[in-house]
Amino acid sequence: MSTTRDTDVRTGGAGAPDADGEADVARDADGENGMARDAGDLGEAGAQLSTAPREIVVPGSFGGARTPGAVGWLAWAGREAVGWARWFWRQLTSMRVALILLFLLSLGAIPGSLIPQSGTDETKVADFQAQHTTLGPIYEKLGLFHVYSSVWFSAIYILLFISLIGCIVPRTWQFVGQLRGRPPGAPRRLTRLPAYTTWRTEAQPEEVREEALKLLKQRRFRAHAAGDAVAAEKGYLREVGNLAFHMALIVMLIAFAWGQLFKSEGNKLIVEGDGFANTLTQYDDFKSGNLYSTDNLEPFSFTLDDFQGTYEATGPNRGTPRTYQATVDYSEGADGEEKKKTIKVNEPLEIGDSKVYLTAHGYAPVITVRDGKGDVVYRQAVPLLPLDANSTSTGAIKVMDGYRNAKGEREQLGFQAFFLPAYGGEGTAVVSQFPSLLNPVLNLEAYHGDLGVDAGLPQSVYQLEKKNMKEFKDSKGKQLRENLKPGETMQLPGGAGSITFEKGIKEWANFQVTEQPGSGWALAGAFTAIFGLAASLFIQRRRVWVRATTGADGVTVVEMAGLGRSESAKVPEELGALAEHLYDLAPGVPDADATPPDATPPDADAKSEPDADAETPTPEPPAVPAAEGAETK
Amino acid sequence: MTLAAATDLAAATNENLANLSNTLIYSAMAVYTLAFFAYIAEWTFGSRSKVSRTAAALTTAKDAKDGKKAAAPAVTVKKAGGTAVLERPKVVTRAAAGARDVPDGPGAHGGDEQGDLYGRIAVSLTVLAFLIAFGGVLTRALSVQRAPWGNMYEFNITFSTVAVGVYLALLAMKKNVRWMGLFLVTTVLLDLGLAVTVLYTASDQLVPALHSYWLYIHVSTAIFCGAVFYVGAVGTILYLFKDSYENKLATGGKPGRFATSVLERLPASSSLDKFSYRVNAAVFPLWTFTIIAGAIWAGDAWGRYWGWDPKETWSFITWVAYACYLHARATAGWKGRKAAYIALAAFACWLFNYYGVNIFVSGRHSYAGV
Numbered sequence A: 001m002s003t004t005r006d007t008d009v010r011t012g013g014a015g016a017p018d019a020d021g022e023a024d025v026a027r028d029a030d031g032e033n034g035m036a037r038d039a040g041d042l043g044e045a046g047a048q049l050s051t052a053p054r055e056i057v058v059p060g061s062f063g064g065a066r067t068p069g070a071v072g073w074l075a076w077a078g079r080e081a082v083g084w085a086r087w088f089w090r091q092l093t094s095m096r097v098a099l100i101l102l103f104l105l106s107l108g109a110i111p112g113s114l115i116p117q118s119g120t121d122e123t124k125v126a127d128f129q130a131q132h133t134t135l136g137p138i139y140e141k142l143g144l145f146h147v148y149s150s151v152w153f154s155a156i157y158i159l160l161f162i163s164l165i166g167c168i169v170p171r172t173w174q175f176v177g178q179l180r181g182r183p184p185g186a187p188r189r190l191t192r193l194p195a196y197t198t199w200r201t202e203a204q205p206e207e208v209r210e211e212a213l214k215l216l217k218q219r220r221f222r223a224h225a226a227g228d229a230v231a232a233e234k235g236y237l238r239e240v241g242n243l244a245f246h247m248a249l250i251v252m253l254i255a256f257a258w259g260q261l262f263k264s265e266g267n268k269l270i271v272e273g274d275g276f277a278n279t280l281t282q283y284d285d286f287k288s289g290n291l292y293s294t295d296n297l298e299p300f301s302f303t304l305d306d307f308q309g310t311y312e313a314t315g316p317n318r319g320t321p322r323t324y325q326a327t328v329d330y331s332e333g334a335d336g337e338e339k340k341k342t343i344k345v346n347e348p349l350e351i352g353d354s355k356v357y358l359t360a361h362g363y364a365p366v367i368t369v370r371d372g373k374g375d376v377v378y379r380q381a382v383p384l385l386p387l388d389a390n391s392t393s394t395g396a397i398k399v400m401d402g403y404r405n406a407k408g409e410r411e412q413l414g415f416q417a418f419f420l421p422a423y424g425g426e427g428t429a430v431v432s433q434f435p436s437l438l439n440p441v442l443n444l445e446a447y448h449g450d451l452g453v454d455a456g457l458p459q460s461v462y463q464l465e466k467k468n469m470k471e472f473k474d475s476k477g478k479q480l481r482e483n484l485k486p487g488e489t490m491q492l493p494g495g496a497g498s499i500t501f502e503k504g505i506k507e508w509a510n511f512q513v514t515e516q517p518g519s520g521w522a523l524a525g526a527f528t529a530i531f532g533l534a535a536s537l538f539i540q541r542r543r544v545w546v547r548a549t550t551g552a553d554g555v556t557v558v559e560m561a562g563l564g565r566s567e568s569a570k571v572p573e574e575l576g577a578l579a580e581h582l583y584d585l586a587p588g589v590p591d592a593d594a595t596p597p598d599a600t601p602p603d604a605d606a607k608s609e610p611d612a613d614a615e616t617p618t619p620e621p622p623a624v625p626a627a628e629g630a631e632t633k
Numbered sequence B: 001m002t003l004a005a006a007t008d009l010a011a012a013t014n015e016n017l018a019n020l021s022n023t024l025i026y027s028a029m030a031v032y033t034l035a036f037f038a039y040i041a042e043w044t045f046g047s048r049s050k051v052s053r054t055a056a057a058l059t060t061a062k063d064a065k066d067g068k069k070a071a072a073p074a075v076t077v078k079k080a081g082g083t084a085v086l087e088r089p090k091v092v093t094r095a096a097a098g099a100r101d102v103p104d105g106p107g108a109h110g111g112d113e114q115g116d117l118y119g120r121i122a123v124s125l126t127v128l129a130f131l132i133a134f135g136g137v138l139t140r141a142l143s144v145q146r147a148p149w150g151n152m153y154e155f156n157i158t159f160s161t162v163a164v165g166v167y168l169a170l171l172a173m174k175k176n177v178r179w180m181g182l183f184l185v186t187t188v189l190l191d192l193g194l195a196v197t198v199l200y201t202a203s204d205q206l207v208p209a210l211h212s213y214w215l216y217i218h219v220s221t222a223i224f225c226g227a228v229f230y231v232g233a234v235g236t237i238l239y240l241f242k243d244s245y246e247n248k249l250a251t252g253g254k255p256g257r258f259a260t261s262v263l264e265r266l267p268a269s270s271s272l273d274k275f276s277y278r279v280n281a282a283v284f285p286l287w288t289f290t291i292i293a294g295a296i297w298a299g300d301a302w303g304r305y306w307g308w309d310p311k312e313t314w315s316f317i318t319w320v321a322y323a324c325y326l327h328a329r330a331t332a333g334w335k336g337r338k339a340a341y342i343a344l345a346a347f348a349c350w351l352f353n354y355y356g357v358n359i360f361v362s363g364r365h366s367y368a369g370v
């Protein structure tokens, strides 16, 4: 089997019956032999219609006989090593192994989509490991929590890409060779090709060939006269497309790898009116690729001027966000000129290699806290975290220093805050009814004591650590808790001070600043890949031969045949169109008798059998009536 | 008019459109059911004819191999029609080696006139049902004032409508695909049944990340590719059945009567194989584009163009699986049945991406509400 390559093409005519019994015997003995023989029959006609690698089977052990002595052994070992290396390379760059590697790549990608990945969700990975004490460590060992950067996954795609390069380079050379050479000459028997037509004409063979050459060139075939026939080929763009596609894959991979190594991604929450300068210390969190250096941070700064969210006010989509936009004043470089820009969800701000994305937003009520003497100890816009689509938000207000209680002692204050931009009013559930500020209400629970921030343990800014905090009590002895409207103040009992929910609620926006070098290359590669692919799949590479010879009775016999890389209806259609054209230039004459013009009729008693579809005017493949060729593969 | 009144009116219009959409979808299902019965009638009447072309072709071939002379192949000689008018040259084609020369079946009606009539009725009904379903999708889109693919219910009704649209478009292009009608309509009914029962969602909100023209580009091509892949997969499955049937006949086996009756009327396995290859190969570049469009959009919306999110991962897996299939077809020893299995596996990946990932796996795409 493996000696036949490109079976699709080279064996175009093997299904035909043979007059010569010896061939039948051969086929009966081994169907594949039959093909090989027929392939030989077509000569080089069908060769190299594709530059796909051939399946070459090389038996093992390459060293051959070993001559005695150390030198003999060395020579043998050398031959053996080279032989095996070549064998390995051939395997790696064969279509079969490429197929297997592609297979493995898709299989290997699966676990990463089902098992939590540390790259996307660290906490889920931790949860998983806590829950599965036996599986967890095994998964860890196998790299299943970071599949796409694991050794085995990398091995698959690196092998695949080595295979790809090893495949592309020779294919490109081969193709260049084909471009410099000429389409192969006509096979001996054109009747054996998948599409065939013939007629007799009074025109001279030379004239017919000349016209055929002109016609084919006009149709943008690469054509040349070779002997008694014209050979032509078209559709080279298919190969160009295919090679471009595979090269584009390499470009994309490199761009992607480059991006992974040199990327950075940081987050920063900014309240309206506040600013940000692009340095590491200003970020709330920051991640970067292995080769990233923070010196690469693009120097720029911006202030958040205004955040705006608009929402559908009516209809079934009431509350659906219509727009989110942040207006910023930014300047490039250390002290560049200030510019205004609106950042939207799908429209980041681009500065150099960096992109600033708007990723989240929320409310930041402005809070003032006074101590017992009435001095302001705290005034800040406190960002609160939205909990639902209507921006019901929660957070904590932490007064860490500067406060003294009624007795004049240092203490810390904490308030659990719950914010509804659109409170439904007395008696409704304590959730916001709409995401914008229709009826803002701030619910506060007051505590005093030790916030626990001095211990140095990291703490969420949105949560109150209540372990060492005491509740303030209201007059009835219950936890002090009040709903405030903008401008309202809640008094803390016993002259402990007050907290005011100021008018003018601010909004905050979260920005993600990313640098992902190489994305331009990835994009270029991607689009090359698409066009290459389209060319590779939609363009047919095909050959046409026109043979014009003088028959036994002195009348010119024209034969035309077409061969494509795969069986396609287009090859016969095109051949039909070409034949029609040529027929006008070299009109037919009636046959003298029913003898086919083929010098050696392949099947003497089949020749006058009318074609089943003989009445159909247009060629309609496959027009072959029920016939033989039913070898079981 | 007061603002409140206008609001109420708008809400009422949307409400009415949504109800109209539901009515249309149910009506489409009713008409698809009629089409289903008409296809069944076509197949039933078609079973009366005793064509046995496949068997005939394969047994002659076998006889030929056994030493008897085969029927003539097609080295036809162009004959002059008369002295005055000469016929144009005719192109003779022949199958590739190793391929069985089996003629295509006559189609579900099996050459039976009544069967053919029912088949035509079935196609007409399918067209009608398609138009109604299309109206259902359109009114749904109008009622929610956005593209009709915000959740799985909308996905399903759009998907099945596009799949039927592809089938009808192929028919309109005079491709030989009528044999597919029954299989397609059956699954479309199942798909719509699932949509209106399990997956029904009244209407819901889209997050701002979905407010992008990439939504229209990325999701519409994804649905279209899926529908075409589906049509290809139906061809592949039928190819596998027909191929085993032909294999059995060629090796002297005797397939069951029902199998014979049905498979007899389908196109030859080589035609089915070619059909599904062409369909899959034709959309593969578009599928590639879909993934790239998704990556560009993700780059704009989430700040990274590729992050191995489950949906992204499965799109990639599907893509690689189809690339595998295309490669297999160009690799010696992998053509035919093996390649067909890969094609089915690739479609299974697509399906999993569509249902499985939405239901079982959570990721950034999980706002596509079930």
Ligand code: HEM
Residues within 6 Å of the ligand: A050, A051, A052, A053, A092, A093, A094, A095, A098, A102, A160, A163, A164, A165, A167, A168, A242, A246, A249, A533, A536, A537, B320, B323, B326, B327, B329, B330
């Ligand atoms: C990164 C993984 C790869 C992908 C996604 C890929 C994808 C594709 C696709 C979609 C086609 C078009 C099939 C057609 O023309 O019918 C193709 C063709 C081809 N690929 Fe790949 N390929 C990959 C790797 C490779 C490797 C490693 C090799 C080398 C052994 C290779 C060799 C070929 C050849 C020779 C063809 C043309 C076959 C023909 O002429 O029919 N590919 N590939």
